[in-house]
Amino acid sequence: MRLRCAVLDDFQQVATEIADWSPVAGDVDVVSCAAHFPDEDALAAALADVDIVVTLRERVPFPGSLIARLPRLKLIVASGMRNSVIDYAAAEAHGVTVCGTASSSTPPVELTWALLLGLARGIVEEANGLREGGPWQRTVGADLHGRRLGLLGLGRIGGRVAQVGLAFGMRVSAWSQNLTRERTDEVGVELAPSQEELLRTADFVSVHLALGERTRGLLGPAELALLKPTAYLVNTSRAAIVDQEALLAALHEGRIAGAGVDVFDTEPLPAGHPMRTAPRLLATPHLGYVSRANYATYYGQAVEAISAYLAGSPVRRLPVSPA
Numbered sequence: 001m002r003l004r005c006a007v008l009d010d011f012q013q014v015a016t017e018i019a020d021w022s023p024v025a026g027d028v029d030v031v032s033c034a035a036h037f038p039d040e041d042a043l044a045a046a047l048a049d050v051d052i053v054v055t056l057r058e059r060v061p062f063p064g065s066l067i068a069r070l071p072r073l074k075l076i077v078a079s080g081m082r083n084s085v086i087d088y089a090a091a092e093a094h095g096v097t098v099c100g101t102a103s104s105s106t107p108p109v110e111l112t113w114a115l116l117l118g119l120a121r122g123i124v125e126e127a128n129g130l131r132e133g134g135p136w137q138r139t140v141g142a143d144l145h146g147r148r149l150g151l152l153g154l155g156r157i158g159g160r161v162a163q164v165g166l167a168f169g170m171r172v173s174a175w176s177q178n179l180t181r182e183r184t185d186e187v188g189v190e191l192a193p194s195q196e197e198l199l200r201t202a203d204f205v206s207v208h209l210a211l212g213e214r215t216r217g218l219l220g221p222a223e224l225a226l227l228k229p230t231a232y233l234v235n236t237s238r239a240a241i242v243d244q245e246a247l248l249a250a251l252h253e254g255r256i257a258g259a260g261v262d263v264f265d266t267e268p269l270p271a272g273h274p275m276r277t278a279p280r281l282l283a284t285p286h287l288g289y290v291s292r293a294n295y296a297t298y299y300g301q302a303v304e305a306i307s308a309y310l311a312g313s314p315v316r317r318l319p320v321s322p323a
Contacts, residue, residue, distance in 0.1 A: 005052035019299035064090030101301035108288035115260030145169035150202030158208030211238035
């Protein structure tokens with residue numbers, strides 16, 4: 001019997017074009033799902049006759065309750081090698097193999113700078129004004145050279161964001177709970193003495209932390225109140241690291257100059273969500289990982305994972321055991 005594979009959240013309808021699926025064409029029928037399934041009931045209905053699921057990032061949860069409703073499910077392939085919304089114990093209990101793929105840090109680094117530069121120079125407002133025949137020049141851009149960039153997190157992505165900041169002539173400092181001077185010296189940036197000091201002194205703050213119990217709600221009302229009124233906040237990491245209500249309040253009240261956001265508490269963002277209309281906000285629909293090269297990796301390695309599973313030798317199994 002041929003297997004059925006569903007590719008979730010293929011919004012651009014490119015999954016079957018950007019990678020070569022011919023290695024599994026003899027055994028698997030691939031169905032691309034361009035529409036997002038909003039809840040567990042919708043997912044259970046849509047995936048009832050599916051054996052393999054390819055899922056993008058951490059947008060679609062696979063709790064034990066859903067896995068139990070999918071008796072045909074045999075394999076989940078998740079993009080990236082970390083996924084916090086899959087119940088691995090339930091998957092194992094129901095005989096479902098979970099595999100991952102590689103993921104490049106380059107696209108989120110580039111998008112971080114697209115948002116930061118867009119904010120600093122008022123790119124969207126000025127471009128729209130030019131198209132609409134409005135006033136010639138509306139904004140006065142914020143300088144980068146000589147200003148302080150504060151990074152929350154200095155891992156793979158944060159370290160590369162830092163290098164671009166240094167190339168712009170910015171003063172770069174970083175902080176996280178486990179960050180060492182050895183790491184900041186390696187990257188060539190300053191180690192902020194505390195999170196509070198980083199927030200107080202930075203002209204631009206960019207978030208590059210993994211979401212966990214220690215980072216959930218890390219930037220709440222008290223922390224956002226430390227930012228200068230001329231400061232900008234960029235979050236391309238996870239929405240839950242920043243208190244969303246507190247951020248909206250800061251934007252509406254003009255307590256910060258602006259924010260660039262690529263991640264949201266609900267995705268896709270509902271039509272009436274306040275993030276869609278907040279002032280001083282440059283928002284993008286979670287494009288951090290969305291690039292042609294990254295998609296070629298995701299879907300190409302998804303095909304590899306399916307082929308390996310069919311051959312009885314799954315690759316890149318999740319979760320990854322601690323070293």
